Amino acid sequence: MIKVEDLRKTYRAGLVEVHALRGVSFEIDRGEYVAVVGPSGSGKSTLMHLLGCLDVPTAGRYIFDGVEVSALREDELAKVRNRKIGFVFQSFHLLPRLTALENVELPLVYRGVDTATRRERARRALEMVGLGARVQHYPNELSGGEQQRVAIARAMVGEPVLLLADEPTGNLDSRTGAEVLDLFQRINDAGCTVIMVTHDLNAASRAKRILRIRDGLLEGDERV
Amino acid sequence: MDFATSLKIGLKAILSNRLRSGLTILGVVIGVAAVIGVVAVAQGSQRQVTSQIESLGTYLLTVSIRGRGADRVLTCDEVMELTGGIDGVAGVSPVVTGSATAKYGTRKYECTLLGVNEQYATVRDLRLQTGRFLTQLDVSTRQKVALLGQNVVTELFGLSDPVGKEVKLNGQTFAVIGVLAPRGGGPAGTEDDQVLIPVTSAERLIGRRGVSTFYVKGRDKESVGQISAAISDRLYRRFRDEEAYRIFDQTQMLETITNISQTLTLMLASIAFISLLVGGIGIMNIMLVSVVERTREIGLRKAVGATRRDVMRQFLIESALLSGIGGVVGIITGATLARGIASAIKVPAVFPWAGAGIAIALALAVGIGFGIYPASRAANLEPIEALRTE
Numbered sequence: 026m027i028k029v030e031d032l033r034k035t036y037r038a039g040l041v042e043v044h045a046l047r048g049v050s051f052e053i054d055r056g057e058y059v060a061v062v063g064p065s066g067s068g069k070s071t072l073m074h075l076l077g078c079l080d081v082p083t084a085g086r087y088i089f090d091g092v093e094v095s096a097l098r099e100d101e102l103a104k105v106r107n108r109k110i111g112f113v114f115q116s117f118h119l120l121p122r123l124t125a126l127e128n129v130e131l132p133l134v135y136r137g138v139d140t141a142t143r144r145e146r147a148r149r150a151l152e153m154v155g156l157g158a159r160v161q162h163y164p165n166e167l168s169g170g171e172q173q174r175v176a177i178a179r180a181m182v183g184e185p186v187l188l189l190a191d192e193p194t195g196n197l198d199s200r201t202g203a204e205v206l207d208l209f210q211r212i213n214d215a216g217c218t219v220i221m222v223t224h225d226l227n228a229a230s231r232a233k234r235i236l237r238i239r240d241g242l243l244e245g246d247e248r249v
Numbered sequence: 250m251d252f253a254t255s256l257k258i259g260l261k262a263i264l265s266n267r268l269r270s271g272l273t274i275l276g277v278v279i280g281v282a283a284v285i286g287v288v289a290v291a292q293g294s295q296r297q298v299t300s301q302i303e304s305l306g307t308y309l310l311t312v313s314i315r316g317r318g319a320d321r322v323l324t325c326d327e328v329m330e331l332t333g334g335i336d337g338v339a340g341v342s343p344v345v346t347g348s349a350t351a352k353y354g355t356r357k358y359e360c361t362l363l364g365v366n367e368q369y370a371t372v373r374d375l376r377l378q379t380g381r382f383l384t385q386l387d388v389s390t391r392q393k394v395a396l397l398g399q400n401v402v403t404e405l406f407g408l409s410d411p412v413g414k415e416v417k418l419n420g421q422t423f424a425v426i427g428v429l430a431p432r433g434g435g436p437a438g439t440e441d442d443q444v445l446i447p448v449t450s451a452e453r454l455i456g457r458r459g460v461s462t463f464y465v466k467g468r469d470k471e472s473v474g475q476i477s478a479a480i481s482d483r484l485y486r487r488f489r490d491e492e493a494y495r496i497f498d499q500t501q502m503l504e505t506i507t508n509i510s511q512t513l514t515l516m517l518a519s520i521a522f523i524s525l526l527v528g529g530i531g532i533m534n535i536m537l538v539s540v541v542e543r544t545r546e547i548g549l550r551k552a553v554g555a556t557r558r559d560v561m562r563q564f565l566i567e568s569a570l571l572s573g574i575g576g577v578v579g580i581i582t583g584a585t586l587a588r589g590i591a592s593a594i595k596v597p598a599v600f601p602w603a604g605a606g607i608a609i610a611l612a613l614a615v616g617i618g619f620g621i622y623p624a625s626r627a628a629n630l631e632p633i634e635a636l637r638t639e
Contacts, residue, residue, distance in 0.1 A: 074633050077552075079552060079636075103551065103554050103555065104554065104556075106551075106552060107553065107554020112553070114636070118545065132553040137250065137251065
């Protein structure tokens with residue numbers, strides 16, 4: 026489902042060019058559960074942004090779900106993110122002025138789904154992550170673990186084919202972190218491809234495949 | 250994304266920072282209120298002046314013979330002769346003015362006496378409430394008949410019908426043949442205080458021969474100018490002195506006044522509009538701050554699928570809401586203010602519907618215009634950059 030060929034990304038930081046990715050190639054099949062690990066500055070976040078269509082590569086090819094992503098315009102990228110990808114971030118990124126339900130509705134809002142359907146699907150997504158009783162709570166009324174579960178509900182409400190998680194357990198204690206990882210397991214068991222960027226080896230060990238990134242290059246590709 | 254949802258998001262954003270939104274809106278309110286207030290008061294005073302002039306009658310020329318002495322008056326026949334044969338004349342009436350004490354039984358009233366002919370009703374667009382107007386026969390045979398104004402009737406007769414009764418004017422008995430419909434204020438005081446009698450009878454009653462004022466009514470706007478020129482020509486031949494007469498063209502005067510007051514209104518409104526622009530700059534300022542504060546929100550919205558258009562629209566709706574609310578509140582404030590000022594300087598306040606429409610449109614245009622830059626900055630944010638901001 027994912028095919029990456031000689032993917033490169035170069036940033037300009039003032040006069041200095043930063044080679045964040047220097048030619049990475051791999052393939053990921055539908056339904057895989059992959060952890061991307063590496064030290065900070067290795068380029069794994071850049072890889073995550075490229076895979077999530079949040080950014081376009083400087084060179085190389087990225088084919089996602091049969092579409093050559095590197096050739097897409099910005100609005101087309103937004104549409105791919107909206108329909109095919111769910112994001113989970115380290116710092117949750119919930120909108121503080123919206124309730125849990127409204128936060129979960131967001132991807133459907135931009136998809137043009139009508140209000141009633143949106144409500145119903147968001148409610149079901151929140152029930153799936155075990156927060157059916159918290160729909161009207163605002164993010165600051167929820168614990169860290171609950172906030173991350175709201176974020177997961179938001180990622181999954183649009184039934185994406187790929188769930189991308191960037192250090193999903195980074196801001197959580199080990200017990201709530203484990204709950205989140207259990208949730209990922211369930212999502213993956215239901216057939217959704219999961220890619221998780223992490224430097225938590227405990228979290229990485231839950232995946233079935235580990236990609237190791239170092240200095241912008243793929244250093245290892247192990248299947249567990 | 251549908252419009253209702255966009256609107257809801259915008260409202261929520263505005264309500265989440267009430268003080269700041271309120272102050273921003275206040276800037277627009279002041280601008281719009283200033284425009285509406287100025288225009289309302291200006292139009293009110295214009296209407297007052299206009300209605301005073303119009304109360305003379307439309308397409309009216311007032312000819313006054315100036316100076317003293319027997320050679321500086323015209324007889325009634327001369328007036329008719331002088332205006333005879335001019336194209337477009339709808340009516341001519343000489344006017345002799347004096348004051349008289351009207352008496353009915355024991356009641357007395359000081360009124361304005363006007364000696365006129367049978368064409369005066371046409372010339373001045375008078376309407377009768379009851380009875381009949383003067384006839385040519387009344388004038389030529391010096392009949393002692395009178396038409397009374399509303400105030401005269403109320404003071405002398407109360408609620409009873411005066412037609413057919415007799416009143417004494419300066420001691421002479423006149424038969425009341427009609428009552429004039431109420432007219433209200435003119436430039437020379439209320440016309441409801443008048444008593445109209447045949448001009449020939451008036452000359453006798455007042456004890457002065459000759460006419461120094463007469464009215465000429467034109468059929469339409471174009472003919473008024475030609476009539477004015479023709480009369481001026483004939484009067485010059487009669488007196489050989491341009492100073493001996495003056496022709497007051499009501500239509501021309503009206504146009505001049507209207508022009509001046511429109512220019513003034515426009516000028517004042519432009520000055521007021523500047524404050525609306527300042528309000529717009531306030532919106533832009535607050536929207537720019539808002540974009541910076543909500544960088545992470547924008548990043549997240551883009552990550553879950555908002556396009557540039559979606560983000561652009563969200564911020565434009567927000568600034569349009571700020572200015573739109575300001576516009577509505579401003580119109581209400583401006584209208585209230587205008588009523589206060591108008592009653593203080595004793596002119597009628599005219600609510601400028603067109604002005605209000607323009608003010609709302611301008612406010613929205615200002616909101617959207619000044620919102621475009623902040624909104625496009627928001628729309629152009631890179632999602633990863635935006636998400637990284639703490």
